[in-house]
Amino acid sequence: GQQVMQIPQYQHVQEGEDFTTYCNSSTTLSNIQWYKQRPGGHPVFLIQLVKSGEVKKQKRLTFQFGEAKKNSSLHITATQTTDVGTYFCAGIGHTGGFKTIFGAGTRLFVKA
Amino acid sequence: KAGVTQTPRYLIKTRGQQVTLSCSPISGHRSVSWYQQTPGQGLQFLFEYFSETQRNKGNFPGRFSGRQFSNSRSEMNVSTLELGDSALYLCASSWTRDSLSYEQYFGPGTRLTVT
Numbered sequence: 001g002q003q004v005m006q007i008p009q010y011q012h013v014q015e016g017e018d019f020t021t022y023c024n025s026s027t028t029l030s031n032i033q034w035y036k037q038r039p040g041g042h043p044v045f046l047i048q049l050v051k052s053g054e055v056k057k058q059k060r061l062t063f064q065f066g067e068a069k070k071n072s073s074l075h076i077t078a079t080q081t082t083d084v085g086t087y088f089c090a091g092i093g094h095t096g097g098f099k100t101i102f103g104a105g106t107r108l109f110v111k112a
Numbered sequence: 113k114a115g116v117t118q119t120p121r122y123l124i125k126t127r128g129q130q131v132t133l134s135c136s137p138i139s140g141h142r143s144v145s146w147y148q149q150t151p152g153q154g155l156q157f158l159f160e161y162f163s164e165t166q167r168n169k170g171n172f173p174g175r176f177s178g179r180q181f182s183n184s185r186s187e188m189n190v191s192t193l194e195l196g197d198s199a200l201y202l203c204a205s206s207w208t209r210d211s212l213s214y215e216q217y218f219g220p221g222t223r224l225t226v227t
Contacts, residue, residue: 045215
């Protein structure tokens with residue numbers, strides 16, 4: 001079945017350093033979404049990418065969707081303590097209906 | 113606009129019992145999905161309901177079931193609880209057009225502890 005792998009599992013950074021998390025799907029995706037979950041909270045939608053090769057920016061966050069629509073990345077420039085939390089990618093594929101499969105998430109720790 | 117609400121927020125049950133969790137989606141959202149979140153397994157998809165019909169299903173045993181009502185509210189039921197069912201159960205609603213789901217809005221979750 002469809003699988004979505006996300007790396008790394010954890011990332012410790014010093015405030016001001018950059019951070020990147022990567023997502024890879026075993027099958028071609030229809031679209032991909034990114035969510036952020038703060039400690040003790042619930043996932044909150046960040047963005048959706050639909051087109052092959054799409055790049056979207058939200059302030060210090062840059063999201064990319066691969067040309068083959070099988071991989072994606074989230075890059076944060078100059079991390080801040082407010083960026084702490086777990087970042088999930090969610091792949092929406094064509095197989096078995098439009099099922100959303102979440103990656104395992106990357107937990108980001110930012111040291112001030 | 114009110115967000116997704118889930119009740120109860122916390123629940124303690126004993127092995128072998130059954131439990132029903134409730135989710136009220138954002139007004140106008142017709143798709144409701146359920147997820148199980150554990151520290152070791154991340155977010156695992158349980159099922160999705162749209163217009164009172166189960167549209168997608170994850171790889172969970174038949175002890176896990178759900179339904180959706182005409183007002184889009186949804187319930188999930190877990191029968192014969194096991195210790196491994198202890199988790200945060202999240203409900204998410206989205207507005208769908210055609211067969212493509214848009215962003216999901218998550219509720220605060222129900223923390224289930226099975227003793």
